[in-house]
Amino acid sequence: MTYLLTLFVFLLSLIHSPAEEGKPIGAGIHPAVTTDPAGVVHVVYGRGGLIFYATSHDGETYSEPVLVDSVPGLHLGASRGPQIAATATSVVITAIDKAGNVWAYSQSRTTGKWLPRVRVTDLPDVAKEGFVTLTAGPGNTYNAAWLDLRDTKRNKIVGAHSTDGGRTWSANRIVYNSPDGTVCECCQLSEVSQGEHVAVMFRNSLNGSRDMYLIESMDGGKTFGKARKLGDGTWKLKACPMDGGGLFMTPNGSVSTVWRRADTLFTARPGQPETELTTGKNAKIITTPKGNYIVFQRGGQIWTITPDQPNPAAVAPGGYPKLTRLPNNRVLCLWEQEGTIRARIIG
Numbered sequence: 533m534t535y536l537l538t539l540f541v542f543l544l545s546l547i548h549s550p551a552e553e554g555k556p557i558g559a560g561i562h563p564a565v566t567t568d569p570a571g572v573v574h575v576v577y578g579r580g581g582l583i584f585y586a587t588s589h590d591g592e593t594y595s596e597p598v599l600v601d602s603v604p605g606l607h608l609g610a611s612r613g614p615q616i617a618a619t620a621t622s623v624v625i626t627a628i629d630k631a632g633n634v635w636a637y638s639q640s641r642t643t644g645k646w647l648p649r650v651r652v653t654d655l656p657d658v659a660k661e662g663f664v665t666l667t668a669g670p671g672n673t674y675n676a677a678w679l680d681l682r683d684t685k686r687n688k689i690v691g692a693h694s695t696d697g698g699r700t701w702s703a704n705r706i707v708y709n710s711p712d713g714t715v716c717e718c719c720q721l722s723e724v725s726q727g728e729h730v731a732v733m734f735r736n737s738l739n740g741s742r743d744m745y746l747i748e749s750m751d752g753g754k755t756f757g758k759a760r761k762l763g764d765g766t767w768k769l770k771a772c773p774m775d776g777g778g779l780f781m782t783p784n785g786s787v788s789t790v791w792r793r794a795d796t797l798f799t800a801r802p803g804q805p806e807t808e809l810t811t812g813k814n815a816k817i818i819t820t821p822k823g824n825y826i827v828f829q830r831g832g833q834i835w836t837i838t839p840d841q842p843n844p845a846a847v848a849p850g851g852y853p854k855l856t857r858l859p860n861n862r863v864l865c866l867w868e869q870e871g872t873i874r875a876r877i878i879g
Contacts, residue, residue, distance in 0.1 A: 636652050
């Protein structure tokens with residue numbers, strides 16, 4: 533009997549082994565991840581006021597995290613935290629302090645050194661909500677966008693552009709200003725790009741509803757078109773759900789979105805009807821030739837929906853998952869779990 537009990541416990545430990553749940557990268561919260569044109573994975577996350585950075589060449593093994601900087605009052609947690617993007621020649625991290633300043637760090641791929649931070653916001657203390665997003669463009673260009681209080685003391689989408697790998701940034705420009713005076717105050721916005729095509733997704737506050745909107749640029753982020761609502765339904769809500777959803781753009785410029793209305797997740801392409809998925813929150817999406825890979829949070833667990841597994845499947849305990857596409861259309865998921873950043877290839 534003792535032998536059988538010991539064998540059962542051993543087999544159970546294999547089923548729920550930490551390796552299966554995810555590869556630990558380092559101690560911290562709120563990871564962000566990207567893949568550069570060569571297929572190298574770049575990860576950033578925070579711990580207290582510290583920003584850490586790690587890399588992987590296969591999504592399986594990771595470098596020892598290095599300290600990028602200490603930021604007094606670093607905004608971190610609840611979808612707030614440093615963001616990362618990479619080109620063939622540089623890596624850029626953005627982060628916000630609680631005073632409301634957006635900072636950028638640039639790493640030279642030649643030396644591997646992180647340069648001293650530069651301020652992206654051209655007015656002080658205007659990004660107090662702590663939400664910023666970042667995407668890499670052609671050459672060595674980057675676009676950043678954030679929630680900004682300038683002029684009216686109410687949140688709007690403001691952006692800036694860098695043409696030198698994040699070392700200097702353009703004058704800030706208003707990307708979107710809600711006719712009702714403010715966008716949703718506490719939801720992360722997302723920005724993606726392919727070539728000169730840039731898309732920003734955000735939760736609006738319009739006519740008493742907190743719905744998701746998409747605004748696009750076809751000239752590298754210099755100008756943006758009209759914001760378009762995503763999906764058919766609406767969410768009448770006098771509060772902020774603190775959930776900005778996920779956005780992805782394929783190499784041919786096709787845009788995929790996933791987002792939450794009430795307790796339900798939906799996916800939609802711009803101008804097309806929404807598709808109901810399941811209950812959950814904090815969802816992200818990657819689209820490959822096989823179909824959509826979606827991760828989300830529900831009941832303290834990370835869940836996936838994949839082309840091979842269309843019914844939601846639990847992955848591991850944790851929250852705030854992120855996705856990036858690896859070479860050969862593989863998909864990597866990162867999340868935070870009890871103060872540790874973990875990673876697992878899900879497709």
